[in-house]
Amino acid sequence: MLILFLLCFIMLVVALILAVYLLLCRGAWPKKSGFSIDFSEVRELADAPARELPVSINRLIIATGKLPGWVVVAGDFGKRRSVIEFPSFQVVYETGSIIIEVPFNERLFNKFPYGEEFYVRNYGLMQQAMENADLIIPTHEHWDHLGGIAQSDDCAGILRKTILTKEQIGGPTIADAEFPESSFDNLKPIEYDRYYSAAPGVVLIKAPGHSIGHQFVFVRLRNGNEFLFTGDVVWTNDNFSRKRSRPWLVSKKRMENRTQISHQMKYLYEEFHANVNQTINLVSTHDPRQHEEYIFRGLMKSGFQV
Ligand SMILES: [Zn+2]
Numbered sequence: 001m002l003i004l005f006l007l008c009f010i011m012l013v014v015a016l017i018l019a020v021y022l023l024l025c026r027g028a029w030p031k032k033s034g035f036s037i038d039f040s041e042v043r044e045l046a047d048a049p050a051r052e053l054p055v056s057i058n059r060l061i062i063a064t065g066k067l068p069g070w071v072v073v074a075g076d077f078g079k080r081r082s083v084i085e086f087p088s089f090q091v092v093y094e095t096g097s098i099i100i101e102v103p104f105n106e107r108l109f110n111k112f113p114y115g116e117e118f119y120v121r122n123y124g125l126m127q128q129a130m131e132n133a134d135l136i137i138p139t140h141e142h143w144d145h146l147g148g149i150a151q152s153d154d155c156a157g158i159l160r161k162t163i164l165t166k167e168q169i170g171g172p173t174i175a176d177a178e179f180p181e182s183s184f185d186n187l188k189p190i191e192y193d194r195y196y197s198a199a200p201g202v203v204l205i206k207a208p209g210h211s212i213g214h215q216f217v218f219v220r221l222r223n224g225n226e227f228l229f230t231g232d233v234v235w236t237n238d239n240f241s242r243k244r245s246r247p248w249l250v251s252k253k254r255m256e257n258r259t260q261i262s263h264q265m266k267y268l269y270e271e272f273h274a275n276v277n278q279t280i281n282l283v284s285t286h287d288p289r290q291h292e293e294y295i296f297r298g299l300m301k302s303g304f305q306v
Contacts, residue, residue, distance in 0.1 A: 028245045028262035033270065035263040037205055037216075039280075041195060046220045048200030051094065053222040058090040059291050060126055060304045062103040062148070063118045071114075073238050074247035082236055084114075084286040086144050088126045089229070090304050091202065091219055096134040097305070098199060100217055100229055101285055102126065104147030108178070112144070123148070128306045130158050135199055139231030139285060140214040141168035143177040150179040163198055164189045168213030172255060209233065209260030218280075225299060226280045228272075233264045236287040240265070240273045 063086040069076040086103040103109070103126075106118045126148060130136055136158060138146040152158050166189040168174060190196060196204040198217075205216040210232040217229040239245060245265060251258045272278050281299055284290055294300040 028258050028265075029243050030259075030262050030266050033263045033266035035207070035260070035267045037267075037271075038194075042203050042205065042218050043220065045195055045197040045203045046201050046218060050222050052200040053220060054091045054093050054098070054201050055222050056092045056301055057219065057221070057227065057299075058092060058301045058304050059295065060088050060090070060122050060129075060302075061119060061288075062086045062088055062122050062126060063109050064116045064288070065112060065114045066116055067114050067235065069238075070247060071250050072235050072246065073242045074244050076238070076242065076244075082238065083288055084235055085288040085291070087285065087291065088129070088148070088304075089283070090129055090133075092305060093134075093200075097129065097132065098135045098137060098202060099126070099130050099133045100137050100139070100219075101145050102130065102136060102138060102148035103145065104143045104177070105151040108143055108147050108151065108176075125304050125306055127152055129304045132306060134161060136162040137198060137202075137204070137217055138162075138164070138168070139217060139229055140211045141171045141174040141177070142211060142232070145231070145285070146174075147177040150177040150183070155180055155183060159183060159187055163204070165213050165215065166191045167208065168211075171212045173211055174213075207231070207233065207260075207264055209257045209264055210254070211256070227283055227299075228280050229283045229285070230264075230268060231285055233261060233268065234284055234287075236284065237273075237290060240269050243269065 065084045066081040067084055069080060069082050072082045088102055089100040091098040091100060105123060106120060109115050109118045131154065136149060149155060149158050149162055169184050169189045194206055198204055201220045203218040205218060207216045208214050214231055216231065219227045234240065245258065245262050268282060272282050281294060291300065295302050
């Protein structure tokens with residue numbers, strides 16, 4: 001009887017350890033990536049006379065948060081908290097601008113369980129910058145990337161100059177941004193296969209996984225500096241240094257396709273992080289250390305021009 005009890009107990013412990021490992025500790029990292037970007041084609045699509053290319057990129061922090069380490073990198077229980085930010089980026093042209101990423105307002109931010117600070121003044125500046133902008137481009141349809149459009153006093157006006165894809169509008173997560181009813185009734189979303197030329201120097205690159213409408217945004221400045229906004233493939237560079245994705249449980253909650261994300265991560269790691277000859281600057285939307293480094297090196301500016 002005692003032996004049977006002990007056997008059951010051991011089996012229960014083993015099952016528990018296995019469940020914790022599979023749900024929280026195992027991070028996807030394929031041997032070979034099936035994802036790739038043809039940058040010669042992307043550069044061709046971005047090409048325009050120098051005077052028409054954007055001249056600079058600005059970053060504005062709308063809010064900050066702190067995620068538990070294991071939420072960012074599977075099994076990372078040692079790291080207490082991972083600092084993240086919710087920024088908006090302004091691509092500045094000689095005459096005009098494009099806004100990439102439009103985080104949520106304070107009411108929606110307060111629903112985010114790991115939030116720290118919300119910068120009301122910066123949120124107002126972002127709204128003003130959107131009014132002045134020629135185009136608005138979210139990397140994907142999550143509330144922290146387009147919620148500020150839905151919550152804008154001029155939502156209909158802003159939507160008219162927002163590039164949204166068919167997948168984004170039809171996706172299961174856009175509802176969290178709480179767009180007013182019938183917002184998309186007269187909106188014609190874009191449809192594209194791999195790449196889409198959005199403006200001089202700006203090309204969209206299809207990269208579903210984190211959400212079905214997730215995409216990268218390539219930007220080439222007049223001075224030759226190139227950027228690849230990679231949205232939420234990773235939240236911080238820790239995934240690359242640890243070579244591990246988010247845990248299964250976190251992916252499940254966000255309805256992610258882990259296979260697609262892991263192949264994108266592997267590709268970005270090999271082409272950029274482990275490649276000393278690469279020249280394109282990756283921009284992960286939520287990684288404050290990376291943005292600060294770019295600002296320190298003069299690649300980006302802090303604050304918006306309005
Ligand atoms: Zn996000």
